[in-house]
Amino acid sequence: MSFRVNWKWCCFALLALWFWPSFAPHDPWKPDESYILGLVYEYTLRDNWLVPMLSGEPFMEKPPLFFWTAAGFSRYVFTWLPVHTAARLAAAFYIALTFIFAALAAGQFAARSRAKDPSQAAWLTAILLAGTLGLVGNGHHILTDSALFASFAIALYAFSVFPQWPLASGLLMGTAWGMAFLTKGLLGPGCLGLAALLLPIVDHPYRKKAYLLTLSIALLAALPWWLIWPWRLWLASPELFHTWFWVNNLGRFLGENNLGPEYEHGFYLKILPWHAFPLILYLPVLFFRHRLDAFKNAAPAALLCLLTYTILSLAKTSMELYAVPAVVAFAVWMGAQASSVPAAFERRFGLVALCLLAISALLVWWAWAALYFGLPLQARLLHFLPGFAEKLNWLGMLSALALTIIVWNLAWRAPQWAKHQGAVRWLAVLVMSYGLVFSLLLPGLNYSKSYKPMMLDLASQLDKTQCLASFGLGEHERGNFHYYTTMRVERFEIGRGKECPQLLIQGSAMPANIGEYSLLKKTTRATDKSEEFSVWRKI
Template sequence: MLTYTPPESRALEKTHEKPWLLLLLVFAWLWPGVFSHDLWNPAEPQVYAAVAHFLDGGRAWVPEVLGAPYFKVSPVYVWAAAGFQTALSPWAADAYSASRFATVLFTALGLAACGMAGYRFLGRHQGRSVVLILIGCAGMVANGHFLSGISVEFAALGLCLYGFSLAQTRVIMASLLLGSGWALLSLSAGWPVAAALMLMALTLPVSPLWRVKRYYITLIGALAVALPLISAYPFALYHTDAAALTQWRQQYLWGIFGGSTTFQTAFSLPYYLKNLLWFAFPAWPLAIWTASRLKLWQERWGVLALAWLLFIGLLLAASPGRYQNHLLWLLPPLALLGAARLDGLRRGAAAFINWFGIMAFGLLAAFLWLGFFAMNYGWPAKLAERSAYFSPYYTPDINIMPMVVALSFTPVWLWAITRKHIKGRQAVTNWAAGTTLVWALMMTLFLPWLDAAKSYRPVVAQMAAALPDDIRNGGHCINIDADAHAARLAWAQYSPLDLNTGHNCRYRLVQTPLHSTAPQGWQTVWQGARPRNKTEGFALWKKAS
């Protein structure tokens, strides 16, 4: 007798995919760059100073750097970094590495949320594809590993996307995710970004696909969660530090547009479109492919992605500040669009992405291995010469553990790219594996070389070696200008000297353009700068007798 089995009751088709391999790849991608290096510019010294101040008894709601409120990092990130440093340092990791665990936490949370959103919107395989596309994007690499509050923004965006995917099925969970995502976004990226996504949520019912009762209930619940949480920050500032609240209102109230006294706009669309080409590759070509194959306005996720790109795109286009990291706000919808039709990618297009990734990452990996031999063994000589030019403070440093890690990544990547019958998902997997390989090689083979070029420690050590005997013996103090932020942060981290911000010392440490001369009445004792930095230098001056 013929019987009918409803589609939702049929057994799922067997698959040869191994989800644990995705987890292994993401795990391998997350950790290189977290350990064994100093604080690198531009954000790490300031963020770490805020974490250190909080651990020394600073206020929970007002991160401080050099005695002044620092609103460029979310308090949530400072709390998490301080917690990891307290729990893990020094027995499991140094203080810098332990603090970077906060970035790993928020990045992993964002990836998991975006992956679950892809699963809910597109199906069981596409959620993995969303994650693979994200970790394959160049813009995610540095933002997902260093001390920076941008990882909190990514986590908040992931929560929002996941909340939207549940809005018509699990109302309570969706309300909590959306509300907490908006609140976290307002505390990390500024409330205009959160307001843009909230306004987008209110306009989604323009499409009949979102004009359902459950979505309206979700909206009400999400606003009920978000609005009290968003208002908690200025309320806490009001009751803990009225002066900080005034500064926040005057300079940071409008987020990327400034504050009440510094508000401004500009036309930045060309800048962001130009940088999106590398920042969001391969997400944007795959998103264009999906748009060419489907009528996006006929899909619930398509309407959401288009609205997201429109609202955030308008916000970026009017932004007066031009920061590449802000393009991270566009990655979740682009990855969602890119994953939607990945299985339908033509074999020729998939082969091209795979071939291009193999050639690009293979050549980069070969160059990194060659560069490693050049900077440590002097061969090839020309490459060794260029290596010394860009990082002159580096001394050959070969550690067995980084070598083991680098040697283990290379054959795994070679195994991945030799698979046959490459389709869209396999091509994206190989791309993500190539990104992971190159990043891992850079953060193992090249880590000491990069650290010598990007850290302030060698510069501080140079000045320490040049100090006159009267300073070594404690006979004289060193004055430093209060607005020399980079110098104050660097010497606070890497020097035991107690620098004085007064004006009564015989010696003076200044942050000045490179090769500048001392003013009348002063003599230059020492000058230095990080390698190839033509705009920022440091000098120690001595008052003429």
């Protein structure tokens, strides 16, 4: 009994430390945090939460579930924290749900395949998912997609409990469809719904009449999520409903507008080796041992993974973030077969990961020492951080030292308590690397990425009681400017702000036929001279 408690607690410790960067105190960073925070900030300022707004202007790119959650965290739960910190905790909340429900689903699938210890599959799934590069690269930021990840994990758990609890399965499935819809629109529930319809073809337990009842319950459970907000939006403004539903959902998927990243043929196959690492290592190992049975042991997860990658490949926009929900299904698929992973594979993978752990820790500590104590690397680092003069953060240094000792001990002793030492040690690599970077190098990173000093400098030249027009200001910059200065802008691009006595411009172009303005200040960020900002006053 003590052995089980020990190894589970060690896994839990690594998973808890995975969230270390999510609690790191830093400003919102581009590309996504800035404009998402701007939307969340608007919700904290008003009581009507129907229409997402960015700097006082409707912004219909995404449904509002994540914005509601983050604003609720800020207004009602973590009222003493800055809005951006509360929003980051909302993202961490959804990531935690993703880990929990993915692990529960894998445990259920393992139990169905008569595994000796289903809990081993559950813990391995959480460890693999937390260690997947595609998730760890996106999981520590303010992203609406974090709620979509959770919806896929909940849907997989719903599939896994169907044979035992058809009613609960339907309720969970409908909730997952609804969450996916109110997070990103049609793509998420499309993938989940299609997987639910095709599942009886590939897996025998779902060919029962009870499954039809489960799907019916799921549909009823999803309807409130699907209908209430869109119906209220349509009643309030058919134009905004059209912009959201047709332009930002179907139009983006079909490539009928210029929204989103450009389509790249074979994009998801190209990123798969690193984006799904280390899951991609486990796939050939399990396939070699079980052939087609590798697809049957967790058929819903395998189907959802392959289906999501296929549907994404048909879309006319491509972005690595879009593939993370498929990674959630991939982790459940691989983790559910934990007992089949050869010990020799885990030992070799674990040895490589242990070497990488030592190297990554040494590199980050060396970079920190160089930055603050003048080691040879300092000049190269300061080349990317001109003007950086932050004092040494002793609290960050002590917490990083504690993190190094704890994670190294867990990884070094992994063979004594973890059968899957390779997955555990790889997770330790990422926990150590991200944790040290967000402890030791956070001041430099924040100095490089933050817009706060520049925005406050520009605002010091402006009168907050007067209207402010803008030209060329991107959605990220609008969100940042409003959050830091509390000033909303009136965009010339959409025919507003012509009567404003003040003007904020991003770039060097000046709008035509706006009258005479005198320059008050022109500036750039210290680490990015290509982005020029200026403020003007009407003569």
